[in-house]
Amino acid sequence: MSGTEFERIARYFAPLADEAALGLSDDAALWTPPYGKTLVLTVDQMVEGVHFLPDDPPGCVARKLLRRNLSDLAAMGGEPDGYLLTTALRVDTPEAWLAEFAEGLARDQKRYRIELFGGDSTSTPGPLMASVTMIGCVAPGAAWRRSGARAGDAVFVTGTIGDAALGLEAARGKLDDSSGHFRERRLLPEPRIGLPLAGLVHAAIDVSDGLVQDLGHICRNSGVGAVIEAGLVPASAAARAAGESWLEARLTGGDDYELILATPPDAEAALRKACGLVPVTKIGHFSGDSDEVVVLDRAGRRMAFTRTGWRHF
Structure with a gap:
């Protein structure tokens, strides 16, 4: 890369900053949260x-880096305001790579009405890394938690599940993706920011590490179990065409960034109306039996998995 660190910041990142960032000329930003709001903070990183x-x-x-963080806010009912960015780039990272990276940030800043507040940059001899700390707000007491699900609540999911996992398999050459659908879903998830679901959700989480594993987080935090039917889990036309042999990958692969919602059993009609054009599907219910997730196949038999989701360690 050409130029000094500060020259690159001025060229690529200062145009992304708003007044709170003070032109990226100081050590920190100054931001005044909206009156009467509770802050929602989350951080996520991506490693090459x-x-x-x-x-x-x-x-x-x-864009995926921003959207992963936006999805965390969406899972708590929050609205984003801005973010802090940290990058660790190799010395030989092409200037064009950084220019395209900054352009991707700019595109999604405009789409989601967020601004860059500041951050840090450094070099690394290892794989490239970037991290975002997203800052948003929610009405006091209105944040959804993983711990609010109740026995009898319905389990809903937004969108379709499993396309991103199949996109990774396609990138590995194990699955045909001539339409490019799976690649698109892997690269650019759709965070479900801004759904007006106040009063309709007892608990929520986004599907980052796999449907079964992330649903299990709600169960353990809420002290309830869950029973879902694999045949009800929504799949895209491309995923259905790929066949049942990819079912386990779809249920456990993750990277979808759709929402799992625990909702009162009588709230289905209101939930669907509130979600508008965002598809929402009932896939099961929460029970009081244990804190485990039971997945039933089309014949009503309990399914077993080699893994329930992504684990770093």
Whole structure:
């Protein structure tokens, strides 16, 4: 890369900053939260070779980084305001890579009405890494938690489940993706920011590490179990065409960033109306039997998995 660290910041990142960032000329930002709101803070990182592939388009890497964090806010009913960005780039990272990365940030800043507040940059001899700390707000007492599900609540999911996992398999050459659908879903998830679900949700989480595993987090935090039917889990046309042999990958692969919602059993009609054009599907219910997730196949038999989701360690 050409130029000093500060020259690169001025060229690529200062145009992304708003007044709170003070032109990225000071050590910290000054931001006044909206009156009467509770802050929602989350941080997520992406490491080359772990969360994205070396040949993934830089703009998509940037946008996915923002969207992963936006999804965490969405899972708590929060609305985003801005973010802090940290990058660790190799010395030989091409200037064009950084330019495309910054352009990807700019595109999604405009889409989600957020601004860059500041951050840090450094070099690394290892794989490239970028991290975002997203800052948002929610009405006091209105944040959804993982711990609020109750026995008898319905289990709903937004969108479709499993396309991102199949996108990774396609990138590995194990699955045909001539339409590019799976690749698109892997690179650019759709965080469900802004759904007006106040009073309709007892608990929520986003599907980052796999449907079964993330649903299990709600169960353990809430002290309830869950029973879901694999045949009810919504799949895209492309996933259905790929066949039942990919069912376990779809249920446990993760990276979808759809929402799992625990809702009162009588709230289905109101939930669907509130979600509007965002598809929402009932896939099961929460029970009081234990804190485990039971997945039933189309014949009503309990399914067993080699793993329930992604684990770093």
